[in-house]
Amino acid sequence: MDKPTETVLNEELLTEQTDGAAEEQMPAETTLVLPQEKRFPKWVVPTVIAAAVVMVIVLYFTVFGGYKLFMNDEQLIRARFDAVASAMSNGDIDGVTESLEPSLRDGVRSRDGYEELKALYRVLGASVTFTFEVTELTIDGDHAMATVSVEGTSFGNTETRTLDELPLVKTNGDWYLTDFEMF
Numbered sequence: 001m002d003k004p005t006e007t008v009l010n011e012e013l014l015t016e017q018t019d020g021a022a023e024e025q026m027p028a029e030t031t032l033v034l035p036q037e038k039r040f041p042k043w044v045v046p047t048v049i050a051a052a053v054v055m056v057i058v059l060y061f062t063v064f065g066g067y068k069l070f071m072n073d074e075q076l077i078r079a080r081f082d083a084v085a086s087a088m089s090n091g092d093i094d095g096v097t098e099s100l101e102p103s104l105r106d107g108v109r110s111r112d113g114y115e116e117l118k119a120l121y122r123v124l125g126a127s128v129t130f131t132f133e134v135t136e137l138t139i140d141g142d143h144a145m146a147t148v149s150v151e152g153t154s155f156g157n158t159e160t161r162t163l164d165e166l167p168l169v170k171t172n173g174d175w176y177l178t179d180f181e182m183f
Contacts, residue, residue, distance in 0.1 A: 073139050073175070074137060076174060077137060077139075077144060077168060077175045080174075080175050081133075081134055081148060082132065083099055084096055085131055085132040088124070088125065088128075089125060089128070091121045091126060093117055093120075093121040099177050100176055100177050100178070101169050104178060105176075128154040129153045129154075130153075131150075132148050132150055133148065133149045133151075134148055135147050135162070141170075142169060142171075143169055144168040145165050145166070146166045146168060147164050148163045149162050149163075166179060
């Protein structure tokens with residue numbers, strides 16, 4: 001393995017040394033040209049950092065649900081029903097069950113026949129569009145009761161029905177349905 005080489009400059013001689021022994025002497029007037037260090041313009045690093053910070057903020061508020069920090073309980077509950085309607089309209093049973101209280105969600109997903117239910121929802125989503133409107137809402141701490149008007153449109157026919165007293169519970173800062181029978 002080669003030992004590192006160092007350049008020593010004194011008044012009369014420029015001496016290159018390896019292992020402390022002088023190998024070659026050059027006249028003092030010899031100019032030593034070192035390669036220039038390549039640097040980015042000063043604006044590049046702050047711009048990249050600012051872009052990364054903006055990207056993290058956007059991801060937090062869009063993908064990871066950070067927008068919920070600025071919503072009150074009523075807005076969160078309405079958003080929950082909008083998510084259910086969207087999942088049902090897209091035939092996404094996993095999206096529907098995502099709106100259930102976590103222990104209920106796990107129980108529903110582990111039931112016999114869940115895979116068949118997924119297939120049914122895919123067919124349903126291809127032919128029916130749902131909208132949910134919360135018409136009455138009572139919030140008491142971490143529990144709420146909602147009355148929801150559900151409108152389903154299929155092949156130009158619209159049917160509306162009202163679901164009374166749908167229970168919700170607040171868990172880890174978000175609201176979940178505690179009744180799967182409505183679906």
